[in-house]
Amino acid sequence: MGPIILLILLGLLLLLVELLLIPGFAFTGILGVGSLAAACYFGFQNYGNSGGIITIVFCIAVSAGLIIWVMRSKTWKKAALDTEIKASVDSNPAEKGLHKGIEGTTTTRLNPMGRVRFVNGVEVEVHSLDGIIEAKQNVKVAYIENEKVFVNIIL
Secondary structure, three states, X not given: OHHHHHHHHHHHHHHHHHHHOOOOOOHHHHHHHHHHHHHHHHHHHHHHHHHHHHHHHHHHHHHHHHHHHHHHOOHHHHHOOOOOOOOOXXXXXXXXXXOOOOEEEEOOOEOOEEEEEEOOOXXXXXXXXXXXXXXXXXXXXXXXXXXXXXXXXOO
C-alpha cells in the first residue's frame, strides 16, 4: 500500500508543478500522469479488480479536486500578467497638421525611428532618412507616405 500512496503523491505533486510552474504539457506532466497510471497498475496487481478500481477512482477524484482548487484559488491571479495596453495607433498625420516641410525637434534618438515634437505641438513617431539622429536635433518633414512621416536633419 505504501508504494501506491507514494506514487499517487508524487504524481499529484508533479501535476501541481506542471500547472503552476511550467507552462504547457511538458515532461513533468507526463511523469505525473505516468506516476498516477503506475499507482493504478500496482493497485490492480496487488489488490485485484476492486483495489485497482478504488485506486483509479481515488486518483481521478483527487486529480480533479486539485485542478479545480488550483483554478479557483488566487494562484492564477498572482501568476498571470494583469496589465492593459492603452496605446493606440497614431491617426493620419495630415489630421494632426503635419505636412512636407514642417519643422520639429527630436525628443528621442532616431535610430532610424523615434519621436519628434513639431512646431505645432504635435509629437509623433517618425522615420529618419539620414540614419541615426540624436535627441534634441532640428529636423523637417521630407515626405509623408502611407501615414508614415519621414524626416531629414536640418543642417
